[in-house]
Amino acid sequence: MSKQNIILAIESSCDETSAAVIINGQIKSNIVSTQLIHEKYGGVVPELASRAHQQHILPVVNRAIEQAKIGKNEVEAVAFTRGPGLLGSLLVGTSFAKAFALANRIPLIEVNHMQAHVLAHFLDAPQPGFPFLCLTVSGGHTQLVLVEDHLKMKVIGETRDDAVGEAFDKAAKMLGLPYPGGPLIDKQAQMGRADAYEFPISEMPGYEFSFSGIKTALLYFLQKQVKLDADFIDENMADICASYQAALIESLLRKLKKAAKNYKIKEVAIAGGVAANSGLRKALQEMALEKGWKVYIPDFAYCTDNAAMIAMAAHYKFLKREFTAQTVSALPRYSLS
Structure with a gap:
C-alpha cells in the first residue's frame, strides 16, 4: 500500500x-x-x-x-x-x-x-464510539441504524411509507411554500407555538415509522379551516409549521429513545438532510441531557x-x-x- x-x-x-x-x-x-x-x-x-x-x-x-x-x-x-x-x-x-x-x-x-x-460522522471530530445508534433522515429515507463498526451496520427500523423529509416537503406544498419546503417549515416553526394545534403520531410496531397519516391529517385540517376562513393559512403559518414539525420530531425521537433503552446505548447520532433541521437538533440535545446520551450531529455541509x-x-x-x-x-x- x-x-x-x-x-x-x-x-x-x-x-x-x-x-x-x-x-x-x-x-x-x-x-x-x-x-x-x-x-x-x-x-x-x-x-x-x-x-x-x-x-x-x-x-x-x-x-x-x-x-x-x-x-x-x-x-x-x-x-x-x-x-x-x-x-x-x-x-x-x-x-x-x-x-x-x-x-x-x-x-x-x-x-x-x-x-x-x-459515516459522515467520521469526517470531523468529535466522532462516535461503537456501538452507536444513528437516526438517518432524508427526503427519501427514514432509518434507525445500529452501527457496530465503520462497515458493519444493521437497520433495526425504517419507515413503512413516506420518509420524514417527504412529509416535510409535501406539507410545505399544501401550505403554499416553494420547493424545497422542509427548510422553510423549519424557519416558520421557529416563530410559532408547537402546542397551537395537535397532529397525530402513528403508533407502529418495534422501531418502525409511518408518516402518511400525519400528512393526511394536515390536509384535512387545512381544508376544514380554509372553508371557515380563507386566510387561515397565511394568518397562522408559523403555528401550523411549529405544531406539525413538533409531531414529526416526536415521532422520530420516540423510536430513538426506545431503541437506546433496549440496546443499552448512550451514544446517538443523526444524519441525512433532515438532520439540518434546527427543531430536531434542539429536541435531540434536550433529550440527550435528560437521558445522559452523547450526541453527534454532522456539520450542515455533510x-x-x-x-x-x-x-x-x-x-x-x-x-x-x-x-x-x-x-x-x-x-x-x-x-x-
Missing part, C-alpha cells in the same frame, strides 16, 4: 452532482453543484436530474481534483454511489466512475448512499447529499481492499443490511 491513499469520490444519487478527494482519511475537497431547475416543478424531475448530472459531472470532478492539488494520475481508486437513488442519476455517476477507473487502471469502490450518511461522505465510506473500504468489478451496475434500491 502506498504512503498516500488518494481516492476520488462521486455522488449523483438525486439532484446534487458532487465530487470529493480524500487523502489518508482527510477530505481535501468537496464540490457540490445543486440543480435549481427542479424548484419550478415543486420536486425533483428524474429525467431533468440525469441530464443535469451529465452537464455538471466533468467540471465538478475537475474542480475537486484541482482544489485537492493533485493530478488525475495520482488518484489510486475512484468511489461512487451505487444506490439507493434515482436510476438515471445513479447511472451518470456509475458510468463516469467506471470510465475514469478503466482509463487510469485503478480500482472501483461502490458505496451505499445510506451507509455514507452514517447533512445533505455530498461526495465527502462517499469518500469517507470509500476510505474504510479501501483499507480493507473491498473493490468492485467493472461489471457493476447502478442499484436504485440498495439495501444497507
Whole structure:
C-alpha cells in the first residue's frame, strides 16, 4: 500500500452532482453543484436530474481534483454511489466512475448512499464510539441504524411509507411554500407555538415509522379551516409549521429513545438532510441531557447529499481492499443490511 491513499469520490444519487478527494482519511475537497431547475416543478424531475448530472459531472470532478492539488494520475481508486437513488442519476455517476477507473487502471469502490450518511460522522471530530445508534433522515429515507463498526451496520427500523423529509416537503406544498419546503417549515416553526394545534403520531410496531397519516391529517385540517376562513393559512403559518414539525420530531425521537433503552446505548447520532433541521437538533440535545446520551450531529455541509461522505465510506473500504468489478451496475434500491 502506498504512503498516500488518494481516492476520488462521486455522488449523483438525486439532484446534487458532487465530487470529493480524500487523502489518508482527510477530505481535501468537496464540490457540490445543486440543480435549481427542479424548484419550478415543486420536486425533483428524474429525467431533468440525469441530464443535469451529465452537464455538471466533468467540471465538478475537475474542480475537486484541482482544489485537492493533485493530478488525475495520482488518484489510486475512484468511489461512487451505487444506490439507493434515482436510476438515471445513479447511472451518470456509475458510468463516469467506471470510465475514469478503466482509463487510469485503478480500482472501483461502490458505496451505499445510506451507509455514507452514517459515516459522515467520521469526517470531523468529535466522532462516535461503537456501538452507536444513528437516526438517518432524508427526503427519501427514514432509518434507525445500529452501527457496530465503520462497515458493519444493521437497520433495526425504517419507515413503512413516506420518509420524514417527504412529509416535510409535501406539507410545505399544501401550505403554499416553494420547493424545497422542509427548510422553510423549519424557519416558520421557529416563530410559532408547537402546542397551537395537535397532529397525530402513528403508533407502529418495534422501531418502525409511518408518516402518511400525519400528512393526511394536515390536509384535512387545512381544508376544514380554509372553508371557515380563507386566510387561515397565511394568518397562522408559523403555528401550523411549529405544531406539525413538533409531531414529526416526536415521532422520530420516540423510536430513538426506545431503541437506546433496549440496546443499552448512550451514544446517538443523526444524519441525512433532515438532520439540518434546527427543531430536531434542539429536541435531540434536550433529550440527550435528560437521558445522559452523547450526541453527534454532522456539520450542515455533510447533512445533505455530498461526495465527502462517499469518500469517507470509500476510505474504510479501501483499507480493507473491498473493490468492485467493472461489471457493476447502478442499484436504485440498495439495501444497507
